[in-house]
Amino acid sequence: NGSAIATVQVGTQPVGLAFVKNYSRIVVADSDRSNNAQAHPALSVVDVRAALRGAKDSNLGQIAAGAFPRELQRS
Secondary structure, eight states, rough: OOOSSSOOSSSSSEEEEETTTTEEEEEEEEEETTTTTTTTOOOEEHHHHHHHOOOOOEEEEEEOOOSSSOOOOOO
């Protein structure tokens, strides 16, 4: 039905994501494609279980990325 089951604050202008660590984490590509002076391109790491519980600390942090991260692939 398209209803959200969890909402997590991540970085600026997220455009891609990938599940990792046996689907327990989501890595989100925060593109910052508009070059916001207060933002930076990064990868946000989200704890899936914490997000589903509604925990405010479900965003585990960010990993610096190069210009305009947008696609992720598990290897």
